[in-house]
Amino acid sequence: MSGGFEAIRPPGRLQGLRTWWTMLKISLEERLVYRGDFVLGTLMRFLPIVTQVFLWTAVFSATNRGDIAGYSRNDIVAYYLLTMLTRAFSSMPGLATSIARSVRDGSVKKFLIQPVDYVSFLLAARVAHKLVYYAVAVVPFGAVFLLCRGYFPPPPPDATTIAAFLLSLALSFLLGFFMEATLGMLGFWFMEVSSIVFGYMLVQYLLSGHMFPIDLLAGVPTGLAGVSLADVVHWLPFEYTAYFSAAVWLGKVQGTQLAWSLGIEAAWVVVMAVACRVAWRRGTRRYSAFGG
Amino acid sequence: MNRYLAILLTFARACLVRDMTFRANFLLECVTSLGWMSMNLAFYLLVFTYTAEIGKGTGWSKEPFFAFVATGLIINSIVQAFFMPSAEELTEMVRTGGLDAVLVQPLDAQFLVSMHRIDFSSFANGAVGVGLLAWAVSRMDHAPPPVAWALYPLLIVCGVAILYGLVIMLAAATILMGRNQSLYDFWFYLTNFSRYPAEIYSGPWGGPLRMICTFVIPILLVVNVPARVIAQPFTGESWGGVAAAVIAAAASLVVSRIVFQRALARYRSASS
């Protein structure tokens, strides 16, 4: 990928686009070289779901209720599968650590010298990376979803829901990107961000709904009268990177609530984008002041 | 044998010195692994607010289930502390040729490859596991008989041995292929199956899966057998599980040893 960095010249739109295209092609080639690893790796990522499904099946068999927090057993299976899909959009493997590394080893310098915007560059690279990922991952994903289509509730969602679902996916990509990028920019202030990243991953895993549907937290009190933990989580950015899109598809969020939630998600995207930009400005100023 | 113990102690001492040199990092590692663990415990607590049992009539109600989780914590912390850091480093050693230095030393290569690095921070989880086990067992309806207490440590060792065999086979694959990123993911996903009681794997898909994970890759015996012995009523049938775990542990050690030796014979060494 370092070749991609070098290739960026003072941009004209066309030049920028061409660079991006080259980047896309290189990362596709990279993927194809390791395609065996890749397909296997993607399929393996579904394995934890298998255990989760069995765990929930066992839980349902032992309780007499037909649903838990509004989810039937099939809903739960469908939920976990959908979070895999949303994670494919919102997760940014290695983004934060690579930004922090480029700060630490000084390779970020060239973005201070060249007339290229670092954040835009990273975003373009990530889009290319994701596109390539989808191009190859569509095979294992398609196979799993086809095999498991029986778990999805029978009437397919209406057009509005599908539109909201797609919108939430796109927003989750941006949200995931700006959150991780901001995290990586902390490298300007801290030498070692890996533990911060790990802490973030923990919180993210728990509160994004990756581990279980956030609705399960509706019964957990926060101490404030009438406010459950789930209510608090709805106002945090995390659930929009996994739980939310899945809940939209399953029809758990509808009407004004859906509009509200999309609004919160969009607001978080803006907040994180600004935070990322500010962190970059301040960070680079600090960096040049201290001489890296 | 004495010499190997002495060398292991030297490794342990060196790793401890190193950990203490980078104290802050060491503490962070403890904290993060404890954080990860407590998150999982919180999830199980949440699940038990919706059900009294994992699987109908399986006997895995709250306290026995937490005894199960504690057993898993203990076994995994041993594996994580002694074998995983070395095995993970193996990729780097194969890539840079560091394995060459291992091979010229008059010492069993498998020993060096799997035990030269000890991660003391992993014992934090094990300590919590022991505490959790004591808590869970004291609150169970039935107290484990002495024979269960006697068998428990042995079965923990068997569980560790089964996982160790798997680590060594992954190491062998690393030596043959030169890289192994998805192999270690595979390790993570595979051991994932051992995290829950075997009873949950039932039905047309679960049954065969349970068979495979018991007899082909005996991953389900790792935690289940010791956990059953301590957390479920001890009956004559329990001996079957004990025998299976002992046999699986022995087989795992032998097979992995053979595979590893074969891999070493085909080692290519990185060009310099």
Added chain:
Amino acid sequence: MHNTDPNAAAAVADPVIEVEGLAKEYRVFDKPEGLAASVRALFHRTSRAVEAVKGVDLVVGRGEFVALLGPNGAGKTTLLKLLSGIITPTRGTARVLGHVPWERADDFRRRFALVMGQRNQLWWDLPAAESFRLHQEIYRIDPARFEKTRNALVDMLDVRRLILQPVRELSLGERMKLELVAALLHEPEVLFLDEPTIGLDVVAQHTIHEFLRDVQRRRRMTVVLTTHYMKDVAALCERVVVITRGDVLYDGSLAEIVDRFTTHKIVTLDFDEAPERALIERFGFPCEFRGPQVVLRIDRSRIADVLPEVLAAAGIRDVSVEDVPLEEIVAELFRSDTRAHAAAEAGS
């Protein structure tokens, strides 16, 4: 084009390393470039065999100091790896100290050492003393003897104060010295050195030369060394084995290689002031003018006839006659082999 004396094996009195027809073949997969090729490679991967070492014969006697020379990728390091048992050969036999190396018997591994200049074998975050202690355990060195050997080696290299410092804080040269100490603690009978002086400054190189020469003589150790620095060779080795493309091209003494492969002598003339070019050029040898100094390359066969005539030129202040530098000879040797190979390829 083997220059190996067929009687060489018999001539070696106490053979420590005996190699016959040793060959190592690697299978490499072609990594296609370009998108279309990558897609094609999805369905069909092409591989081919590469022979890193092909049929090497070599005998080294006890106490010899042998240099393995060759261009990058010639198979020197592969040969060292075969001899130290790291990799298993495709064909051929080898015995080192009476053992088949790749059987990796403990008894064998206790009696030799391998040092690789590009790789760090000491514990990175800890003082070298800890690594030495580990060596003592691994090689089962008697404690009293260990102390004695370690102290002697450490003093010879003057690194006593370094062994208590974490290795990562040391310079490359200091690290290399400690690597050598570690490798020699168990008093190996055979030492394999893979580019031990790579990246070191002149002073460190010199110290290491002195040290190696000293230890080798004292212990009558057998040493095989690969290097790209002719200084190493000139300082240490009487015997040189040149390897190109996995094959032994030359095996003999260092003096002989100079004798056999040099066609010229380098004659340097110092004048009082810059001489007239025509005066020198009339001899018809390639020459180079550097102000008052002139460097001539004169055919060895004609040097006796020509030199008096050259010296008769007016105004000469000083003169020196030297062999072509070793680097140049070896480079020429590698090149001529490549040319011969290319010609053979074209002819076949």
